[in-house]
Amino acid sequence: MRENDSRKLSMPELNERRRQAVQCRLKGMGLKETAELCGMSRNTVNEAWQRYKAGGWKAIRVWKTGRPVGKGRILTSEQEKETQRLIRDRTPDQLKMPYALWNRQAVRELIERRYDRKLAIRSVGLYLERWGFTPQKPLRKAYEQRPEAVRKWLHEDYPAIRARAKAEGAVIHWGDETGLRSDDVRGRSYSLRGHTPVVRVNHNRHGCSVISTVTNRGEMRWMVFKGALNSSILIGFLRRLVKDSDNKVFPDLGQPQGPPQQAGQGMARGASGEHRGLPPAELFARTQPGGSSERSAEGCRHQARSSTQEGAA
Numbered sequence: 001m002r003e004n005d006s007r008k009l010s011m012p013e014l015n016e017r018r019r020q021a022v023q024c025r026l027k028g029m030g031l032k033e034t035a036e037l038c039g040m041s042r043n044t045v046n047e048a049w050q051r052y053k054a055g056g057w058k059a060i061r062v063w064k065t066g067r068p069v070g071k072g073r074i075l076t077s078e079q080e081k082e083t084q085r086l087i088r089d090r091t092p093d094q095l096k097m098p099y100a101l102w103n104r105q106a107v108r109e110l111i112e113r114r115y116d117r118k119l120a121i122r123s124v125g126l127y128l129e130r131w132g133f134t135p136q137k138p139l140r141k142a143y144e145q146r147p148e149a150v151r152k153w154l155h156e157d158y159p160a161i162r163a164r165a166k167a168e169g170a171v172i173h174w175g176d177e178t179g180l181r182s183d184d185v186r187g188r189s190y191s192l193r194g195h196t197p198v199v200r201v202n203h204n205r206h207g208c209s210v211i212s213t214v215t216n217r218g219e220m221r222w223m224v225f226k227g228a229l230n231s232s233i234l235i236g237f238l239r240r241l242v243k244d245s246d247n248k249v250f251p252d253l254g255q256p257q258g259p260p261q262q263a264g265q266g267m268a269r270g271a272s273g274e275h276r277g278l279p280p281a282e283l284f285a286r287t288q289p290g291g292s293s294e295r296s297a298e299g300c301r302h303q304a305r306s307s308t309q310e311g312a313a
Contacts, residue, residue, distance in 0.1 A: 011064055018048040018060050025049045074117050083111060084131050087190060091199060101189035133190040138199040161250060170248030175213035177229045211237050213251060
């Protein structure tokens with residue numbers, strides 16, 4: 001394949017080559033020599049030369065052929081902009097459509113419903129590609145997220161905890177509670193390239209739950225229980241975590257549903273001085289580095305929910 005293929009050049013670059021070819025001919029160079037020097041075929045050089053002799057420099061210029069961009073499309077420019085805005089700012093269910101995420105069929109029905117225009121699935125895909133939308137896995141984002149608080153924790157609070165842990169020979173355990181949930185997000189949705197789609201979900205939890213921690217070295221501990229996490233379950237897990245560790249333990253478990261002060265005091269009373277360097281209870285209210293949400297501090301004022309006895313795993 002030729003490295004100087006003129007078909008890959010822009011119109012200004014192509015016209016500049018044609019101008020150079022004509023100048024070479026004016027200096028007395030032959031067709032073959034000019035074609036090799038300018039990276040053009042002899043037929044193209046001769047065509048540009050004949051145009052120059054017939055009409056001068058203006059005659060050698062060429063223009064892009066084919067249908068102008070945007071002409072002949074089914075949707076108008078205003079309809080395209082409105083459709084892009086709806087896909088970017090809304091989810092299908094918010095527009096009373098029987099879909100949870102955007103796909104080509106959902107976009108097709110949106111266009112048909114709003115503008116009475118029927119498009120083939122393949123055409124919808126071409127429109128989405130032209131608009132810069134790509135299928136991506138949505139990012140769950142909590143309503144309570146406070147980006148400024150997360151940044152403060154990452155740049156101020158966590159470095160202090162890390163320095164203290166290093167000085168005391170402690171191990172930091174990052175923890176959270178999870179389980180089978182009714183708000184799990186599956187599949188992909190269309191969004192602008194480089195912008196992950198966000199799906200607002202219901203955070204009510206159902207089924208089996210797990211509380212777990214992982215260290216910076218990837219060592220993991222976990223406990224399975226039923227119901228919602230409360231101070232009693234949290235204290236039980238912390239006791240097991242301390243008992244299973246040979247080093248001081250600095251746990252960061254997020255915000256428990258019971259008041260964190262109660263959890264910390266209960267742990268201190270039950271540990272008989274063997275809490276192995278457990279940091280103050282207010283550390284329970286932190287957010288994991290890189291996590292997607294930080295629970296509100298006001299949440300610690302809520303009463304702890306009752307739960308069944310924990311089970312260990």
